[in-house]
Amino acid sequence: MGCEIDVLVLGGAGVDTVVRVPELPLPYADSYLIDPGIVTRAGQSGDFVALGLGALGLRTHHVDLIGDDPEGELVRALHRHRGIPLTAVASARGTKRAVNLVGPDGRRLSLYDATRAGDGDPLPEATVRALAAASRHAHVVITQPFAGALPALRESGVTLSTDLHDWDGISSYHEPFALAADVVFLSTTALSAPERTMRSIAARGRARIVVATAGAEGALLLADGELTHVPAAVPPGPVVDTNGAGDAFAAGFLFGWLSGDDPRRCASYGAVAGAYACTVPATRADAVSREVLLAACG
Incomplete structure (x- = not known):
């Protein structure tokens, strides 16, 4: 089929x-x-990546379980508006949803x-294999049932990335994702x-x-056994919301990595993209452009 897709995003x-709340807690x-x-508004981890x-x-192509509900239509509309192909596998549980309190x-x-997550809905293996066969790379969000897709993705030959978010380093839930991916993102939180x-x-x-992001303190980058610190980028405006900053970092990093850049430069791309995301109000879904990213990184 050939590589018609640069990055296949699975889940999220x-x-x-x-x-908006006056303070947290x-x-x-x-x-x-x-x-x-x-x-x-539509927009969770996979959507933001x-x-x-x-x-x-x-x-980019996105695949996930989507319900036949108002939330599902919001997700479909977001992808239509942004021109991102979406393979929506029917979910009896409904579309994933959350409430974000922002200080x-x-x-x-x-x-x-939690009623809209879990192992109840199947993910057709044939769908995963067909999309993977057309892709250069796959980014797997740690929502279910995508742990079950990891073997088929590995067999397809695509490189994999994942974001473990606020993993404590112990929980067994995250391990299948952490151990299957070629590039692993996580937070130091x-x-x-x-x-x-x-x-x-x-x-x-x-x-x-392996990249561990630490917000305003930057990130730690482990590549070829060497650990280096990557400073945070200066946000281009007031910080109004940190939601999606880690997803933006992953997108910026993968942009560089798939372009053949060295890991340190990839991390710089990620830092700039993450800083930009912090200036976007939580009520919007937006991302840094290629032109702005390249200009900021010199």
Whole structure:
């Protein structure tokens, strides 16, 4: 079939209801007046990675389980509007959804609807194999049932990446993703010893590169056994929301990696993309352009 797709993104399609709160943690009260308003929009981890890659000029295709519900239509509309092909496998559980509480400093608390996640809906292996056969690379979001797709993806010969988000380095749920991917992203948020965890991922799995993001403190990059610190990029505007910053970092990094750039430059791309994402209000889904990214990195 040939490589018609640069990056196949698997999983992570959904809808967030964004609520601006006066502070986090939010003190108990009978009620709060929310200004500016409460907004529901499409965009979860896989959506943000797909949007980021598409904005950087990569041919991107997204596949996930989507319900026949209002949330599913929001996801479909987002992809139509951004020109990102979407393979929507029918889900009886419904489209994934969450509530994001966003503080004045841009920090976020996410409440995920667990009734719309799990192993109940099958993912046709034939669909995964057909899409993988047309792809250069696959980015797998750690939502189910995509752990089950990892063997077929590996057999297809595509390179793999994944984002473990706030993994604590212990939970067994994340391990299939961590050990199957060639490029692994994660956050330092829940790690007591980031370097140890990163080296363990590389030693036990297939990862050639492991990146641990640390927000305003930058990121740690493990490549070819060498650990280096990558400084955070200066945001091009006020920081209003950190939602999607890690997904943007992954998109920027993969843009460089698939272009053949060295890992340090890839991480610089990721830092710039992540910083840009922090300036985008939670009520919008947006990503840095290729022109802006290249100009910022020199």
